[in-house]
Amino acid sequence: MSSLAIHRSSEVAATAAAGEPRRVSVEIADAARLAILRAQWTDLLGRAATPNVFMDPALVGVAAGIEPDARHRALLAWKTVNGREMLVGVWSFTVGRPRRSMLLAQMIIVPAYVHGYLSTPVIDRDCLDDTLDAMLDSIAFERGLPKIITLDMMDTGDTTYQALLRVLTSRGSAPCLFDQTRRPKLASELDGKAYLEKALSSSTRKKLRQHRRKLSEKGTLVSTVVTEPEAVRRAVEEFLAMEMSGWKGSNGTALACNEGEAAFMRGAMAKLAEQDNAAVHSIHLDGKPVSMQLVARAGGAAFTWKTAYDEAFQDFSPGMLLLEDYTAAFLANKSIGLVDSCSYDDTGYMSAWQERREVADLWIDARRGGSLEFRALSGLQKTYRDARATAKAVYLQWQKSRKSK
Structure with missing residues (x-):
């Protein structure tokens, strides 16, 4: 068994730095251990400060199956409540070189896979500080793990992040922040009709009605949502083919261009669908998809994970037409309190959603x-990323000046 075998942090350090008994214990678990914790994970989501599907143990298992040599793991935090152990935290990760970096050093990488869009751990809202402190200690004391944690797209506007800042301060450390941005999210008490009337101008809504009418004149236009596992599996295959047929396929960035990435998406959506936590929203014309949206769920949060459309119909704004449909569907579903767009920023058509999630890339040190x-x-790393950002800005300005001539 490797040095990353399951263990309790209390076996490494039975007391906190101040000498007080540890109230939260942490284990470093592999995919096999995570596979038997479905019920505990589901229970935790009901108490979580920030539900995050990209921490779902099932996705760790899928990633580990595709990359058996990679060190896909998760920190599991436990607390004894009324004589029984309760799962109070999950933070999945892998070990490797930091993303978007020239550095060769091994670090803890969160999210654990490329197509993860939120690094915030899922922690019981009633014990955020204790859990985060215990998680950092478990990394600090584990000889087989790097001590630098890279967090891509962490929510910086929620209570979990505020707790992390408090914990780091108490440990005599501070995060190093890189990119900070805002991305669209959907969180409203309005119904779909009222929300879209508020979010979109009258001229935009009129244009979309025209697009929908003209598209329907070409055949039978139907908006669908599938959640049953076999239907999700078929829809994912349609999605992969559609994405591959467009500009992403030409640029080599479509999921199907990489066998591992396509396998991960198939496996992830299949596992989530088995737990009724996946859906595919689509607009079909004569039975063929025109636009599609893969959606993942974690407790009361939904994530519009991946989107694609048939570029033969791009003049009809198929992505926006579908956004109208799933916006109304999300707002009608009272079990959903928030929908994360998973966008990189607040540009693009999903900026029609009025609410925003603050996210940032940052590094932290697990050591006190x-x-x-x-x-x-x-x-x-900060120097490198600042230089890249400056070079990109200069390049874009140069391109803009060329077009204006």
Whole structure:
């Protein structure tokens, strides 16, 4: 068994730094261990400060099956309540080189896979500080793990992030923030009709009605939602083919261009569908999809994970037509309190949603007091990313000036 075998942090350090008994224990679990914790995960989602489907243990299992040599793991935090152990935290990760970096050092990477869009751990809202402190100690004491944690797209506007800042301060450390942005989310008490009337201008709504009417003149136009596992499986295959046929396929960025990424999406949506946590929204014309949206669920949160449309119909704004449909469907579903767009920023057609989620890329040090290693490597990374951002801005400005001539 590897050095990353399941263990309790209390076996490594039975007391906190101040010498007090640890109230939360943490284990580092592999995919086999996670596979038997479905009921505990579902129960935790009902108590979570921030539900996050990208921490779902099932997805860790899918990723581990596709990349058996990668170290896909999760921190599981437990607390004894009324004589029984209760799962109070899950933070999945892998170990490797940091993304978007020139550095070769091994670090803890969150989210654990490329197509994860939120790194916030799922933690019981009633014990955020204790759980985060115990999780960081479990990494700090584990000899087989790096001590620098890279967090891509962490929610910086929620209570979990505020708790992380408090914990880091108490440990004598501080995060290193890189990119910070805002992306669309849907969180409203309005119904679909009222929301879209408020979010879209009258001229935009009129144009979309015209697009829908003209598209329906070409055949039978139907908006569908599938959630049954076999129907989801078929829809994912249609999605992969549609995405591959467009510009992403030409650029080599479609999921189907990479066998591992396509296998991950198939496996992830299949596992989520088995738990009634996946859906595919589509607009079909004469039985063929025109636009599609893959949706994942975690408790009261939904995530519009991946979208694609048939570019032969791009003049009809098929993505916006579908957004109208699933916006109304989400707002009609009282079990959904928030929908995360999973966008990189607040540009694009999903910016029609009025609410925003604040996210940032950041690195943190699991060691108490920080370290020279962290300060040096995070400083290099910040310099590198700032230089890339400057170069990109200069390039875009150059392109703009060329077009204006």
